[in-house]
Amino acid sequence: MDNYCFGIDVGGTTIKCGLFRGDGTLFSQWEIPTRTENKGENIIPDIAETIGAKMKEHNLVKEQILGIGIDVPGPVVGNGEVLFAVNLFWGHKRLAEELEKLTGFPVKVGNDANVAALGEAWKGAAAGSQNIIMVTLGTGVGGGIIVNGHILQGSHGAAGEVGHANVHHHEVEKCNCGNRGCLEQYASATGIVRVAHKHLTASDDPSILRGIDPVTAKDVLDAYKAGDALAGKIMDEVGDLLGGALAVFASVTDPEMIVVGGGVSKAGQPIIDCIQRSYVKYAFQACRETPIVLASLGNDAGIYGSARMVLKELN
Amino acid sequence: MDNYCFGIDVGGTTIKCGLFRGDGTLFSQWEIPTRTENKGENIIPDIAETIGAKMKEHNLVKEQILGIGIDVPGPVVGNGEVLFAVNLFWGHKRLAEELEKLTGFPVKVGNDANVAALGEAWKGAAAGSQNIIMVTLGTGVGGGIIVNGHILQGSHGAAGEVGHANVHHHEVEKCNCGNRGCLEQYASATGIVRVAHKHLTASDDPSILRGIDPVTAKDVLDAYKAGDALAGKIMDEVGDLLGGALAVFASVTDPEMIVVGGGVSKAGQPIIDCIQRSYVKYAFQACRETPIVLASLGNDAGIYGSARMVLKELN
Numbered sequence: 001m002d003n004y005c006f007g008i009d010v011g012g013t014t015i016k017c018g019l020f021r022g023d024g025t026l027f028s029q030w031e032i033p034t035r036t037e038n039k040g041e042n043i044i045p046d047i048a049e050t051i052g053a054k055m056k057e058h059n060l061v062k063e064q065i066l067g068i069g070i071d072v073p074g075p076v077v078g079n080g081e082v083l084f085a086v087n088l089f090w091g092h093k094r095l096a097e098e099l100e101k102l103t104g105f106p107v108k109v110g111n112d113a114n115v116a117a118l119g120e121a122w123k124g125a126a127a128g129s130q131n132i133i134m135v136t137l138g139t140g141v142g143g144g145i146i147v148n149g150h151i152l153q154g155s156h157g158a159a160g161e162v163g164h165a166n167v168h169h170h171e172v173e174k175c176n177c178g179n180r181g182c183l184e185q186y187a188s189a190t191g192i193v194r195v196a197h198k199h200l201t202a203s204d205d206p207s208i209l210r211g212i213d214p215v216t217a218k219d220v221l222d223a224y225k226a227g228d229a230l231a232g233k234i235m236d237e238v239g240d241l242l243g244g245a246l247a248v249f250a251s252v253t254d255p256e257m258i259v260v261g262g263g264v265s266k267a268g269q270p271i272i273d274c275i276q277r278s279y280v281k282y283a284f285q286a287c288r289e290t291p292i293v294l295a296s297l298g299n300d301a302g303i304y305g306s307a308r309m310v311l312k313e314l315n
Numbered sequence: 316m317d318n319y320c321f322g323i324d325v326g327g328t329t330i331k332c333g334l335f336r337g338d339g340t341l342f343s344q345w346e347i348p349t350r351t352e353n354k355g356e357n358i359i360p361d362i363a364e365t366i367g368a369k370m371k372e373h374n375l376v377k378e379q380i381l382g383i384g385i386d387v388p389g390p391v392v393g394n395g396e397v398l399f400a401v402n403l404f405w406g407h408k409r410l411a412e413e414l415e416k417l418t419g420f421p422v423k424v425g426n427d428a429n430v431a432a433l434g435e436a437w438k439g440a441a442a443g444s445q446n447i448i449m450v451t452l453g454t455g456v457g458g459g460i461i462v463n464g465h466i467l468q469g470s471h472g473a474a475g476e477v478g479h480a481n482v483h484h485h486e487v488e489k490c491n492c493g494n495r496g497c498l499e500q501y502a503s504a505t506g507i508v509r510v511a512h513k514h515l516t517a518s519d520d521p522s523i524l525r526g527i528d529p530v531t532a533k534d535v536l537d538a539y540k541a542g543d544a545l546a547g548k549i550m551d552e553v554g555d556l557l558g559g560a561l562a563v564f565a566s567v568t569d570p571e572m573i574v575v576g577g578g579v580s581k582a583g584q585p586i587i588d589c590i591q592r593s594y595v596k597y598a599f600q601a602c603r604e605t606p607i608v609l610a611s612l613g614n615d616a617g618i619y620g621s622a623r624m625v626l627k628e629l630n
Contacts, residue, residue, distance in 0.1 A: 075601065131470050133567075145567060147462055154569025155446050158601035165566040166559055166597040177600060244481055248560075251480040252448075252460060252567045254469025282481040285492060286390065286473035 432459025
């Protein structure tokens with residue numbers, strides 16, 4: 001009788017679900033909507049229900065289920081406690097405990113960015129690495145640190161919160177977090193647009209971007225790849241701050257590999273090259289050749305990483 | 316019959332040795348000189364010999380010895396391999412293997428800054444913490460990262476090499492490592508002197524420091540504590556870069572505590588206050604109240620941390 005586990009990735013609009021075989025292969029993948037009404041009180045019961053339904057669909061019995069791994073967009077501490085998750089309208093929640101009670105299965109909980117990093121270190125771009133740093137360049141900048149094959153959770157659930165690492169002491173504009181000079185203000189999709197506007201205003205240099213309104217991060221990255229000079233200056237600034245920041249992070253954990261994911265990374269190898277030029281300039285000699293690679297699991301990183309939290313304990 | 320272990324801290328001039336009881340209390344402490352001639356070929360045999368002599372002195376038998384922990388000033392990888400140790404005139408050395416062969420005891424090896432951090436997390440300023448960051452402000456700047464009670468070694472033995480984290484992208488002077496803008500160029504004893512000279516040259520502001528030649532880091536710190544305005548500006552710059560850097564490191568591992576050691580930390584609480592002012596300004600909200608404390612084991616951190624590497628595996 002084969003063993004299975006569930007990997008669940010809870011986002012603000014969709015809950016991605018994976019049923020994995022005990023050997024780590026993905027057996028079935030589906031989604032349910034995230035019902036955030038009434039402070040998200042339906043989310044955990046909905047997950048329990050979809051797990052039960054999937055078991056029925058495949059005639060699985062309790063004894064075959066090794067456990068459930070689940071990630072959420074918020075800080076996780078202790079044994080599966082979520083401090084808060086703004087996008088789920090959750091305050092403090094004993095997620096592991098509640099889902100264990102509803103399902104009867106052991107539950108492992110992680111922060112979404114951390115779990116995505118674990119997924120990439122298991123089955124993705126850094127497959128086989130025990131120590132990685134992953135940054136996710138999306139609307140914001142998230143990060144996950146894998147140490148000895150495990151997620152580094154941190155004492156306040158904030159390990160890998162590198163989007164709010166200060167990379168510019170003299171920034172005047174405020175980040176959403178209230179600080180000034182956070183990495184996210186330059187290297188996220190919104191950050192790239194912000195830097196673009198600064199450059200577009202500061203000069204009259206011709207640029208493809210001048211014909212576009214509103215400018216998106218994709219526009220800037222497309223113009224950069226097309227050789228637009230102003231987009232080059234914009235991405236030089238972004239790359240300098242991001243590559244420099246990655247070099248500092250590498251001086252802390254000295255990873256085998258650095259993985260770059262999120263929407264911005266869809267620009268492909270040119271964004272890696274842009275980051276790497278600055279990384280190499282700022283990195284300590286021992287870490288200078290640490291590979292920087294594109295994430296490869298895309299939106300599936302969460303279900304893979306979640307499953308890995310369960311299977312890891314068995315290997 | 317009581318159990319014991321040895322904690323050995325190998326420096327460029329002295330090898331500090333500790334004999335610890337199995338319960339972690341220090342039983343005996345002594346030193347031998349570091350004989351660096353002939354590429355430091357005597358160092359390992361000298362350690363084996365002094366261990367044998369100490370066992371004889373206290374009538375200890377082989378069965379009572381749990382193992383040997385040892386730290387060296389160089390990067391350590393794998394199971395006790397030292398990549399190089401400039402101050403010992405060592406190239407690549409299988410230290411654990413060689414010392415195990417000579418003594419017959421299991422040997423654990425760590426980098427000196429990392430092991431000092433482990434010592435502080437065990438019996439020092441951060442006693443009881445499982446996750447800390449320690450920076451050592453001496454002639455250079457070293458660092459150690461403790462995660463889940465263990466040393467983070469890194470994939471090139473360079474985890475915690477935060478002295479070479481870039482904190483100033485536009486620095487023109489070179490660090491010893493060849494890069495420009497390393498933390499060490501500002502926050503080490505030599506860095507503080509460098510920053511002091513810059514300020515002394517840049518203005519004619521009166522200062523106690525103008526009567527001193529050559530100015531040392533201790534002079535700057537004494538003048539700072541005495542309320543000298545120019546020394547205040549110097550330490551504001553140092554504190555801003557160091558506090559900001561610690562905030563970035565904290566965004567990576569989210570420690571329970573940050574420990575500051577080394578000669579510069581002898582200035583006491585004023586240096587902590589100076590760092591904390593900037594740390595709080597730059598830190599991500601979740602890590603803003605992470606305590607920053609003075610190291611408390613001084614030169615004994617190495618022998619304690621070394622012993623802990625042996626005893627840790629038993630707990």
